[in-house]
Amino acid sequence: xxxxxxPSDYALVLQTVQENGEEDFANLAETLRFDxxxxxxxIEALRHKGLIYLNRSSRTGSDAWIxxxxxxxxxxxxxxxxxxxxxxxx
Numbered sequence: 001x002x003x004x005x006x007p008s009d010y011a012l013v014l015q016t017v018q019e020n021g022e023e024d025f026a027n028l029a030e031t032l033r034f035d036x037x038x039x040x041x042x043i044e045a046l047r048h049k050g051l052i053y054l055n056r057s058s059r060t061g062s063d064a065w066i067x068x069x070x071x072x073x074x075x076x077x078x079x080x081x082x083x084x085x086x087x088x089x090x
Contacts, residue, residue, distance in 0.1 A: 004049070004075060009034070011079065012040050014051060014068065020075045022067035051075060 006014070006025060009032075013042045016031060022074045023031075046052045051072035053064045068076065 010042055011036075012044060013039070013046065013066075014072060015080060017052065017066050017068055018073070018080075022065050025066060028066060029079040042050055046072070 003055065013028070015026060025031060025039070025043070026036075028034075029036050032039070034042070043052065043054060043064075048055055050069055053067050053069055055067070
């Protein structure tokens with residue numbers, strides 16, 4: 001696997017999304033106490049790296065849902081092996 005350097009706040013976003021399965025953008029900003037502009041920048045960078053998917057859906061009344069891609073899950077299992085246990089309730 002290719003080595004991937006991520007700033008700690010990027011890794012924190014990935015970890016939070018991994019723990020919850022998917023996360024609403026507004027709730028993620030509130031949970032992490034990131035302003036929306038900063039989080040939008042992080043989300044776009046992670047999306048560009050292929051680590052997350054962003055689903056903009058008006059049906060839920062939310063602005064966007066974030067979930068890890070297969071690559072993102074693989075990265076999380078590499079840097080935080082326990083995340084597999086958290087994600088699957090083990």
